[in-house]
Amino acid sequence: MTDAALIDELKTLVEPGKVLTDAADLETYGKDWTKHFAPAPSAIVFPRTVEQVQAIVRWANAHQVALVPSGGRTGLSAAAVAASGEVVVSFDYMNRILDFNPYDRTVVCQPGVVTEQLQNFAEEQGLYYPVDFASAGSSQIGGNIGTNAGGIKVIRYGMTRNWVAGLKVVTGKGDVLELNRDLIKNATGYDLRQLFIGAEGTLGFVVEATMRLERQPKNLTAMVLGTADFESIMPVLHAFQSKLDLTAFEFFSDKALAKVLARGDVPAPFESECPFYALLEFEATSEEIAENALALFEHCVEQGWVLDGVMSQSAQQLQNLWKLREYISETISHWTPYKNDISVTVSRVPAFLRDIDAIVEENYPDLEVVWFGHIGDGNLHLNILKPDDLDKDTFFARCARVNKWVFETVQKYNGSISAEHGVGMTKRDYLGYSRSEAEIAYMKAIKATFDPNGIMNPGKIFAL
Amino acid sequence: MTDAALIDELKTLVEPGKVLTDAADLETYGKDWTKHFAPAPSAIVFPRTVEQVQAIVRWANAHQVALVPSGGRTGLSAAAVAASGEVVVSFDYMNRILDFNPYDRTVVCQPGVVTEQLQNFAEEQGLYYPVDFASAGSSQIGGNIGTNAGGIKVIRYGMTRNWVAGLKVVTGKGDVLELNRDLIKNATGYDLRQLFIGAEGTLGFVVEATMRLERQPKNLTAMVLGTADFESIMPVLHAFQSKLDLTAFEFFSDKALAKVLARGDVPAPFESECPFYALLEFEATSEEIAENALALFEHCVEQGWVLDGVMSQSAQQLQNLWKLREYISETISHWTPYKNDISVTVSRVPAFLRDIDAIVEENYPDLEVVWFGHIGDGNLHLNILKPDDLDKDTFFARCARVNKWVFETVQKYNGSISAEHGVGMTKRDYLGYSRSEAEIAYMKAIKATFDPNGIMNPGKIFAL
Structure with a gap:
């Protein structure tokens, strides 16, 4: 104290x-x-x-x-x-947008600017801030930078990192640094800006950020495809990605869909029931592109990968298809889920998912597993629902064991124990599953360089 | 010794x-x-x-x-x-491509893989490696990463940094680190991969790199537009960028064009002579896009920004238009040019260029200045040609004075003294024009962390 x-x-x-x-x-x-x-x-x-x-x-x-x-x-x-x-x-009172430059398509933000505030500002300028995720209505730009926030459009637009043109930071030593001067090309030594992105405030605080904007997407069109099994999702992704510029490629399991449909406020995408679903999105800027998408769909059906599908024909239908994916997190929160945010390279996703399923099935056949995530970037959200008859403590005690198996499997597949949520305190003790001892030693040395007295968010990323 | x-x-x-x-x-x-x-x-x-x-x-x-x-x-x-x-x-004998994954669109390269070798390999897979520049036929991936190489397609595809999925490095201490595991999303502490990109071998050596590939561009189409003055290039860029996804936006001055046309092996783009030219490129994937481009051209003519223009109608014409830009460097090498590779934010380019022109004109009215560069990313190549009657030593002595004025102007406009060529030894003494004392001190501390004995490329970026 x-x-x-x-x-x-x-x-x-x-x-x-x-x-x-x-x-x-x-x-x-x-x-x-x-x-x-x-x-x-x-x-x-x-x-x-x-x-x-x-x-x-x-x-x-x-x-x-x-x-x-x-x-x-x-x-x-x-x-x-x-x-x-x-x-x-x-940073609640450092929440202003300070400047906008239409030629550079850049916005200078204080760290407390809310993600949605930046998204709306971009829209007012006829532009687009493409990093989007469930908490965009309250998360702040400084926090997004601290965790290198991702979300649902990463397959096209990348992480927050891609949109940071420049940073002003106060380091742990108290120095004010202006990093990268908002330049696109700047080959003058180490890009310290990159170190502060994803550092969770352990090196210093972001006090100003110049964010890039993009042109607005045009005529976004979504497809939901039901697949025969999880393995089929990969060739579907591959086929579509080879011919179309996708803005999203998400997936969810039948269990996830069932929970959302049970709400009663979102229509089913189609009548068939399938074990897995892919939601993909693209800009249908020409007739040719829409025809292309339909031809790809037919190809996937012929190959036996896809059992049924639907393509949005209006903004309303687009929105309804997205609800099937976006409502999952909120809907399953009723079951106090144990959540994990993990990633592997895209090609390793099917084998990885099968391994985790087998582990949970073998050890806890009574637990219900709900999968969804951003398969286009290898990021899976594993959710285990608490059975109604199980008390919370017992449930979380079991999940703690699952945690260890999940992270061992992540390590086996050379993946990440935190794809987009950061390490903080909850994953600190598991960092070694994703980073080597030597890497962690270098990270600690870098922290000591910027924060020699260890006052900046101590105990986060690394143990005290 | x-x-x-x-x-x-x-x-x-x-x-x-x-x-x-x-x-x-x-x-x-x-x-x-x-x-x-x-x-x-x-x-x-x-x-x-x-x-x-x-x-x-x-x-x-x-x-x-x-x-x-x-x-x-x-x-x-x-x-x-x-x-x-x-x-x-x-790294000449570590020049093999070790692996390719079509789902991840990644290629594992040894550091000695030549840029063009990777470009060709990508093409064989029906894919595309988008970092391209004049020395692609002999430059190596390890070197590209060391300088974060840019080139002519940065406006669309970004720098080399964007294409590095993962790195294996040997640090100055002798540790082997595998950085980022080729993941798209990985929020597990500091992204050390980013530190090694652009570090010019001063922290350690890249010994393996996983590079991302992209889909091939479709029906690339170029326009060359002659503008009334340099200022007009900015609204032209803005107009086109608002409506089209540009893959390039280059510029060159009348003097640059005259030198290339004097070779006699490239046709003039059109009859009018203009003080400045913009070369822009886009994917004409539909009739609508091509019509859009023509409408934009007409708009720019109506506004008085553009005096004349041409759009490629075939692959051959595309190639010929690009030659107007690509042959400049080789053509002017005859005049032993003093060269500089500088950048400012895009919006500051016109004022910056005017300032430099005025300085050279006032002090050395006999020197001929040739401008060209990647205006879409704020990167200008300033070239001063040696008059035939001036000996080399006198010329370079004068240019050394110009250097100082250029870098002072770069500092005034908050730009970079090295946009894409790196610092090495030639710009080491000028680093302070682009990076603060505090930044340089942190960079040196980071170097000491990875290379405590100072054996990795000493004297580069920083003085010994």
């Missing part, structure tokens, strides 16, 4: 009223969407300027106070949880 | 005959395309395996021998020049 005199000093660094210490505020701002760690920060501070952030970091260094950055608090790995008396630095 | 006993020890680490010390070999392998530094290596070593590279690095650490990596030796910043008795590590 940070003592009262220190907190009084902290108050002098920001505007009046911008340090909170009430129990309710500590509870609210001390956590993200994870529930494993009880929030216990000493205070919440709300800077408004880069200079204030720098002053806070210098104060923290002088007094050895640990800082935790806080954005939209939608994280799923407890990277923004303050469980050990840290001071939370919230 | 490294003594004979040490070289004998080095010989035991590789296959017989794979250490060269003849004067002619030292001369050949000790340099790149730059001419400022006399090559003076102690020996050239040709490893064939990762283990041999690791053994060489360990040997170098044990005896404090400096190592210089060497690829296709086409560098333009002396990053691969061994001028101080270093041992050159050539």
Whole structure:
């Protein structure tokens, strides 16, 4: 715990009223969407300027106070949880869009700009910010950069990393660095910008980000295809990807679909029931492209990969098909699912998924597994539903065992234990499944370079 | 100089005959395309395996021998020049393509794979490796990664960085790291892969790289447009970029065009003479897109931005239009040009170019300036031609003064002193124009982490 005199000093660094210490505020701002760690920060501070952030970091260094950055608090790995008396630095008041340049198609954002705010701003300019995911309505740009957020359009647009033209950061030492000057081409030594993307605030805080925009997609059209088995999804992906520029290629299992259809507010895509479904999307900018897509569909049916399918003919139908995929997470939350966010290279997905299924089936035949994810980029969301008759503690105890098997299988397939949610505290102890000892040693040395006193989000990514 | 006993020890680490010390070999392998530094290596070593590279690095650490990596030796910043008795590590015998995966669209390359070899391999698979530039016929993948090579298609495909799915490196300490496991999504701590891209071999050597491929472009179509002045090029870029997915947007001045046309082997694009020309390219995958391009052309003419233009109607015409741009560098080499490779954000290009022109005009009205470059990504190649009646030494002495003014102007416009050629030795002393003191200090600390004995390409990027 940070003592009262220190907190009084902290108050002098920001505007009046911008340090909170009430129990309710500590509870609210001390956590993200994870529930494993009880929030216990000493205070919440709300800077408004880069200079204030720098002053806070210098104060923290002088007094050895640990800082935790806080954005939209939608994280799923407890990277923004303050469980050990840290001071939370919230970027809620650094939430303005500072500049826009139509020739460069760049937007200068403060870190607290909400993802959706940037998406809407882009749309007002006739442009598009393509990183999109379930929590876009509350997640903040600073947090997106900290975890290199991905989402549902990565197959076409890549991760957040691709859209960061430049960064202003305050390092753990208190230096303000302007990284990359928003240039497209810049071969002047190490690209430090890249280090801060995905660093979960452990090297320093992002205090300004120049984000790139893209042209708006045109006439987006979706197909939902039912496949004979999971293996068939791969040649379908391959066939479509060879002939069309896909903007998405998602998948979900029959169990996932059944849960969504049971809600009663989304129509089934077609009558046939299939074990797996693929949702793909593309820009139907010409008659030829739409015809091409239908020919590919027919080819996949002839090959026996696809059993049934549908293509959207209107914006409304497009939206309905997407709901089948987008509603899954919210729908299954009713069953308190154990969730995992893992990835392997695309070609390894079928064997990997089969292995995990077999492990769960053999050990816990009573547990229901729901798969969905971004198969076009190898990112699978594994969800195990809690049976209604099983109490939460027993269920999570079992899942802890599953966790170990899942991560061992990830390691076997040379995959990632965290595809897009980050490491934070929840995956810290499993980092060795995805990164070698030597890599972790270099990462720690890099952290020590930028944050010699270890005040920047300590205990995240690496154990204390 | 490294003594004979040490070289004998080095010989035991590789296959017989794979250490060269003849004067002619030292001369050949000790340099790149730059001419400022006399090559003076102690020996050239040709490893064939990762283990041999690791053994060489360990040997170098044990005896404090400096190592210089060497690829296709086409560098333009002396990053691969061994001028101080270093041992050159050539990757000429690590030149195989090791694996290809059609589902992942990835190719595992040894570092000595030539860029064109990868481009051809991709084509054989019905795919495309999109990083392309003048030296693609001899430059190697390892070198491309070391400088984060760019080229003529960056506006659409980005730099080499975008195409590196995974890297195997030997660090300066001698550790073998496998970075990123070829994953699309991987949020497990710092992305060390990104640090090695563009590091010019100062942190370690790339010993294997998994490169991504893309679908082949379809029906590429080019336009050459003559503009009223340089300022008009920007709204033309903006208009076309808003409506078409451009694969290139290059520019060149009337002087550049005149030199190429004087060769007599390329037809003029059209009869009108204009002060500046833009070459743009797109995929004309439908009638609608081609019509769109013509409508945009007409709009630009109506606005007074464009005076004349032509659109390719065949592969042959496409090739001829590209020659107008691609032949410039080779053609002007006759005039021993002083060259610079600089970048600013796209929107700042016109003002920047005007400033440089004014400086040269005021100070050296007798010098002829030829501009060309990749305007779609803000990368300008400034070329000053040596007048025939001026001797080389006097010319280069004048250019050294120009250099300083150019870099001061780059700094004023917050640009880069090296857009795509790297820092090496030729721009080392100017690094401060593009990177702050604090940034350089962090970069040096990172170098010390990976290369504590300073044996990896010392004197490159930073002074010794």
